[in-house]
Every structure is written in structure tokens, then in C-alpha cells.
Amino acid sequence: MTAIDAPRLRSRIEWQIGRVQAIVAETSRVKSIVLQPARWPGHQPGQHVDIRLTADDGYRAERSYSIASPPSEQLITLTVERIEDGEVSSYLLDELQIGDALEFRGPIGGYFTWNQTANHPICLVAGGSGVTPLMAMLRHRRALRVPIPASLIYSARSLDDIIYRDELDAMSYSDADLRVIYALTREGPRDWNGHKGRVDEVLLAKNSFAREEDPLFFVCGPAGFVESISSMLVKLGFDPLAIKTERFGPSGG
Ligand SMILES: Cc1cc2nc3c(=O)[nH]c(=O)nc-3n(C[C@H](O)[C@H](O)[C@H](O)COP(=O)(O)OP(=O)(O)OC[C@H]3O[C@@H](n4cnc5c(N)ncnc54)[C@H](O)[C@@H]3O)c2cc1C
Numbered sequence: 001m002t003a004i005d006a007p008r009l010r011s012r013i014e015w016q017i018g019r020v021q022a023i024v025a026e027t028s029r030v031k032s033i034v035l036q037p038a039r040w041p042g043h044q045p046g047q048h049v050d051i052r053l054t055a056d057d058g059y060r061a062e063r064s065y066s067i068a069s070p071p072s073e074q075l076i077t078l079t080v081e082r083i084e085d086g087e088v089s090s091y092l093l094d095e096l097q098i099g100d101a102l103e104f105r106g107p108i109g110g111y112f113t114w115n116q117t118a119n120h121p122i123c124l125v126a127g128g129s130g131v132t133p134l135m136a137m138l139r140h141r142r143a144l145r146v147p148i149p150a151s152l153i154y155s156a157r158s159l160d161d162i163i164y165r166d167e168l169d170a171m172s173y174s175d176a177d178l179r180v181i182y183a184l185t186r187e188g189p190r191d192w193n194g195h196k197g198r199v200d201e202v203l204l205a206k207n208s209f210a211r212e213e214d215p216l217f218f219v220c221g222p223a224g225f226v227e228s229i230s231s232m233l234v235k236l237g238f239d240p241l242a243i244k245t246e247r248f249g250p251s252g253g
Contacts, residue, residue, distance in 0.1 A: 141178075153208075
């Protein structure tokens with residue numbers, strides 16, 4: 001596929017109405033929205049949907065949201081973080097109610113997806129709500145029960161800002177092949193003995209498998225975070241072609 005074909009393919013994915021089945025508060029700034037699609041061809045972990053809001057005067061706003069649920073589920077879960085003065089995220093977090101109709105299209109994206117047949121260890125690196133598509137990969141891996149070694153290095157402001165924390169803790173507790181590492185950038189509890197501060201080269205080197213194991217990397221979060229993690233991984237000697245990235249917001253966001 002060429003860059004010219006990509007927008008054409010995207011426009012062929014038709015808009016549809018999903019019905020909101022549930023809304024789950026994940027943290028004080030994040031909610032998950034569970035949608036019942038009218039039709040769904042299935043998706044790969046890592047793909048996203050576009051959401052389109054239309055105001056009474058016809059004004060439209062369109063944004064992308066990663067799918068957090070695994071392919072095995074019929075309902076689609078999106079996880080949305082509040083962006084201050086954000087047009088679409090504010091609506092989704094403050095106005096949207098169970099039973100509402102939401103216009104969306106998808107699944108979209110074929111590059112930032114994980115396919116278990118690759119059979120390489122996976123190292124997932126998340127900044128904030130960038131954990132969403134990585135959660136779809138971990139949920140899929142759990143559903144398949146494949147013993148593919150995996151690690152998640154997850155950077156959040158504080159313990160309370162960690163999305164899906166209970167589920168992640170339970171996953172890593174019950175799975176010897178999965179490591180979950182939190183890095184808290186702002187505040188940690190007094191007895192916190194995990195990583196404090198930003199994800200750095202030492203933390204990455206310790207939790208990203210040996211080069212000989214040919215790990216695959218999926219890095220997702222704000223643009224600045226993704227760029228800094230990718231360049232550290234390249235500096236550590238990992239193959240740039242094995243590092244897949246998805247940027248959620250503007251540089252420095
Ligand atoms: C492929 C893809 C998948 C995405 N998946 C998710 C997801 O799963 N969950 C999720 O919450 N978001 C996700 N996003 C981001 C999402 O599409 C919106 O950009 C985000 O919700 C902000 O939209 P808004 O209308 O609320 O803010 P806007 O009205 O567009 O922006 C308001 C202000 O905030 C700034 N801003 C916009 N986005 C960000 C950001 N992410 N971080 C910091 N500042 C920002 C803008 O520059 C502007 O100054 C994804 C983006 C992409 C490209």
C-alpha cells in the first residue's frame with residue numbers, strides 16, 4: 001500500500017452508529033466507553049476507530065480513539081482521557097450517556113498491530129492513555145493463552161493515574177511470562193519502591209529483553225514521549241524496524 005492509497009482505503013470504511021452500552025470510570029481523568037456496533041468485521045489489537053460528533057448547526061469534529069478490547073469481544077471498548085479544553089474528549093467524558101448513539105468508523109490502521117504468529121517477545125511502552133492499544137494486545141495475548149514473553153513499561157503521573165491498574169496487576173500476578181513495570185513521573189506513595197521519574201535507558205534496558213531474542217516494540221503515547229523512547233531503544237542497539245510507534249497528541253503533549 002502506498003501513502004496515496006491509505007486515505008482512500010480509510011474513506012471506504014463506512015460510518016456507522018454504535019450504541020453506548022456502558023461507561024466505566026478508570027481514573028479521575030479517564031473513562032472507558034463500551035460500544036455496541038451495528039456491524040463489526042473484527043479487529044486486530046492496536047487498531048483504532050474514528051469518532052465523529054455533529055453539532056445542531058452541522059459543525060463536525062472527528063478524532064481517533066484506539067480500541068482497548070481484544071478481538072474476541074463483540075463489544076468495542078474505547079478509553080478516553082480528558083484533555084483540558086478538548087472539544088471531543090470533554091463531550092465523551094462529560095455529556096455522553098449510556099444508551100446514546102455515537103457515530104464512528106473502523107477498524108482503522110494496519111501498521112501498529114500485534115500478530116501473535118510473529119512469535120517474538122513483545123515489549124510495550126506506554127505514556128498515559130497510550131496504554132489503550134497496548135491493553136488490547138495484552139488482553140488478546142491473555143485470551144489466546146500463548147506463552148509469548150511480554151513486558152509493559154507504563155509511565156503515568158501517579159499511581160492513581162494508572163489506567164486498568166487492577167487488571168494489569170492481576171494479569172502480571174497470574175502470568176510468569178508477563179512483567180508490568182510502572183514509572184511514576186510526578187508523585188508516588190511514600191512506600192513506593194518502583195521506578196520514580198521518566199522512563200530512562202536503564203529501565204528500558206532492564207525490561208526490554210536481550211537483543212538476541214529479537215523483541216518487537218510497541219510504543220504509544222504523546223509525540224514527545226514516543227520520540228524519546230524510540231531514540232533510546234535505537235541507542236540501546238535494537239533494530240529500528242522492530243520498533244512500532246503510535247502518537248496520540250502534539251509534540252510535548
Ligand atoms: C491513532 C490515534 C489513537 C488515539 N487513541 C486515543 C485513545 O485511545 N485515548 C485518548 O484519550 N486519546 C486518543 N487519541 C487522541 C485523540 O484522538 C484526541 O486527539 C484527544 O482526545 C484530544 O481531542 P480533543 O478534541 O479533546 O482535543 P482538541 O480540541 O483537539 O485539543 C485541545 C488542545 O489540546 C491539545 N491536545 C490534543 N490532543 C492532545 C493529547 N493527546 N495530549 C495533550 N494535548 C493534546 C491540542 O493541541 C489543543 O491545544 C488518539 C489519537 C490518535 C492519532
